[in-house]
Amino acid sequence: MSSLLKLEKLVAGWQQPATSQIDLALAAGEILGLTGPNGVGKSTLLAAIAGRAKVFSGRIEQRPGLRLALQTQDVPPVDGLPLSGRELLALTGASANGLPPWLNDRLDDRLDQLSGGQRHYLALWAILQAPADLVLLDEPTNNLDAAGVAHLTAHLRERAEAGAGIMVVSHDAAFVEAVCDRIIVLEAGDVE
């Protein structure tokens, strides 16, 4: 497997360092899980890879021409906006193929008329299905019911089998266990 991403002795943060020193590599077709208690810098690590957070030391090496997609915990601001699910997918270039039936039937509804879980899954899908080689997901199971988590688990496997590398930050231990090829547990001051 070819390496998409390599982190060497990386320390990242915002105004000050928020992670311990981290070394890891991610290959195409691999799903890597990052877990650990609050405050160890899991989301900050994704933000640093995406170029949002500051790198204090170490380095991030990406395969040349790597296309990234990032799902954050921020909710897309769609309240009061006449934007349908189909239009949202078109914005990121995501395909609707493979959406669960409970969402596929509501693709032409305004996003602010969907339930919190439906909206979250559609916003997640728009990122997950965007043309990308490496997909970074931050707490993707938030707001999802059991059917949503099951569909996401199956779809992440399909996305990885199609060649994408996926990095997942999650507190949902059962989900991480079910979907990830490899799990790294971040702890304050160390990486296991």
Add this chain to the structure above:
Amino acid sequence: MWNEIFLIPFLTGLGLAVVLPLLGCYLRLRDEWLAALAYSHVAAAGALIALVAGFAPAVGGVAAAGLAGAGKRLFSRRLAGGASYALLLLGGWAVAVLLAANHPMAERLGHALFDGQLYFSGSEQLWLVAMGGALALLMLRALSKQLLLLHVYPDFFRIRGVRAWPTQTGFDVLAALALALATMSMGVMGAFALVFIPPWLAFRRAGNWRRGLLLALFIGVAAYVAAFLLALGLDQPFGPVLALLLIVIGLVIA
């Protein structure tokens, strides 16, 4: 009505009634509806400065609004949260009132700019609105996807290595120039009514973005045509008739 005296002002206003509601949808998307008032006031002040300095008012108005639109981003860190628009609005109003108070010619033009002077539009203004309007529609079409993406997924740009500022600055300049043109023709409040009310209703009622644009366009054009005929028939100033009509439509539809 179809006499050239009325036809040219009607067509000039019609061009603006097509552009302004669509522009207003993107201003509302960006939560920048106050920009409409700000650029209109700056354009009015620029027109009065040009008049006092011996230049064509239209050139001064367009130049002042264009500079405000292009320069706003230089101060974006200090003037976050819409503060830039509030300062531009207050500055434009203060300069315009001071000039009007000290120059008789500026006073007359100032009244015309704030009250609306659509019936005095000439063929030069019609050509300017026709060409500027066509350019504005083409630019809006080109910027539409990026503006929506910047609002919904702001990180998508950064993560793909695409710079956001050309889209943002391009839109700011487009909005400033379109509102300057509109202010010169139908006045500050007539332009603001068309930028604010049709998009407000479209955002409340439309089922998706494309239908929202069409609904805003329909409301803007229908209200404009009705206001033009009403104002002409009742021999009333156009701007206030348009504003009142849009308020009534707004209260009914919203």
